[in-house]
Amino acid sequence: MFNPSLPLQDLLNAMPDATLVVDSEGQILICNHLLEELFGYPPRYLEGEMVSRLIPQEQRSAHHQHIQQYMQTPQRRMMGAVMTLYGQKSQGDTFPVDIMLSPLVLDDNKLVICTVRDMTDIKQMQDALTEGLKRERQLARIDALTGCANRRAFMELAEYELERCSRYQRPFSLAYLDLDNFKQVNDLHGHLAGDNLLQNIARRLQSCLRSSDTVARIGGDEFVLLLPETPQNVAKFMLDRLHRQLLEEMAKQHCPVTFSIGVLSCTQAPEHIDHLLKMVDELMYSIKQKGKNAIRYCHFPAIL
Incomplete structure (x- = not known):
């Protein structure tokens, strides 16, 4: 199993966004403190857990298949590519997120660096704008x-x-x-x-x-x-x-x-x-x- 080094942990903790690294099976190998705080987990709790723990319950059964399909031809995906993503916190609350995926090969291991951003405030502003435009069209x-x-x-x-x-x-x-x-x-x-x-x-x-x-x-x-x-x-x-x-x-x-x-x-x-x-x-x-x-x-x- 891949064993992260301390410098990589320091690097992730220096990231401005919640970040984690998963393997080709979707297992979380390492994450920074911002991700733990975002999803409400204690330090190092998520290491070894499946990344599906961080998505809504109803989507988990299909998530492993999505990972396998992605890992066949992994490509960098920037934020903004998929605007209907949701995360699930430790207490079960769901919230809108945006995710960037960055494939990485390290010691012959296929990995993916996932950067997660909480979109709650932006989603609320978008919903308010959409509702305002809807009211304007009605008026x-x-x-x-x-x-x-x-x-x-x-x-x-x-x-x-x-x-x-x-x-x-x-x-x-x-x-x-x-x-x-x-x-x-x-x-x-x-x-x-x-x-x-x-x-x-x-x-x-x-x-x-x-x-x-x-x-x-x-x-x-x-x-x-x-x-x-x-x-x-x-x-x-x-x-x-x-x-x-x-x-x-x-x-x-x-x-x-x-x-x-x-x-x-x-x-x-x-x-x-x-x-x-x-x-x-x-x-x-x-x-x-x-x-x-x-x-x-x-x-x-x-x-x-």
């Missing part, structure tokens, strides 16, 4: 006032639905909803009352629709509803009921607001989402011109 797709999807999020989801319709012939419906007489609320009661009303309507829309549906606010008092897997007959049942519920809610609040809704059901995808929005907007606007507070349904392509 970039959420209407700040109502909590609904915004125009950007709607466009992305609608493009996806157009692709599904085109590729798999899956039907969907789109409803463009405009609040009639909303200006009266702002003029008579102020913009705060108008904002509260928009929030209330947004909550009502989200609670009345399915979890697979999308409610988006794309203008001041304009909402669009994206209804996947929804042919015209299903859309008519859903939106007639929704219209009644919205009017009942406004009546309870003694609010003059009503709703003009244009609905376009597609069994064939239009060329572009802008074309789709233009058609359903025109449907809604035609209701405005004829007295407001109604729903108009149309099919794409038109059924003659």
Whole structure:
């Protein structure tokens, strides 16, 4: 068996990182005090132990095979090459680590110098950054006032639905909803009352629709509803009921607001989402011109 000399021990103790030396079978031959401290072991306890003691319990059964594969063609591996490594301390706690491997032949013995670095602080910073970026992406797709999807999020989801319709012939419906007489609320009661009303309507829309549906606010008092897997007959049942519920809610609040809704059901995808929005907007606007507070349904392509 390889017998480390005192100068090698001194060299390892002078290393700035936790370091150990293992043989071709994965047995720990020598390690420095930083490694013992990092993993919570007393001095010289790890010498003669298998290096698998330092990795999580659930990974140990496969670790010996990994060592054999590595030792067939040992190569230097720098830190940063594998970013999903974890160590296990003497008490059983696991923590993220980064490891550098340096093959070494000494007295005809194939050895590997392993340098281990605790990545807990860096991992926490990375997780915080990832979570922050995730929140930023979410905020970039959420209407700040109502909590609904915004125009950007709607466009992305609608493009996806157009692709599904085109590729798999899956039907969907789109409803463009405009609040009639909303200006009266702002003029008579102020913009705060108008904002509260928009929030209330947004909550009502989200609670009345399915979890697979999308409610988006794309203008001041304009909402669009994206209804996947929804042919015209299903859309008519859903939106007639929704219209009644919205009017009942406004009546309870003694609010003059009503709703003009244009609905376009597609069994064939239009060329572009802008074309789709233009058609359903025109449907809604035609209701405005004829007295407001109604729903108009149309099919794409038109059924003659």
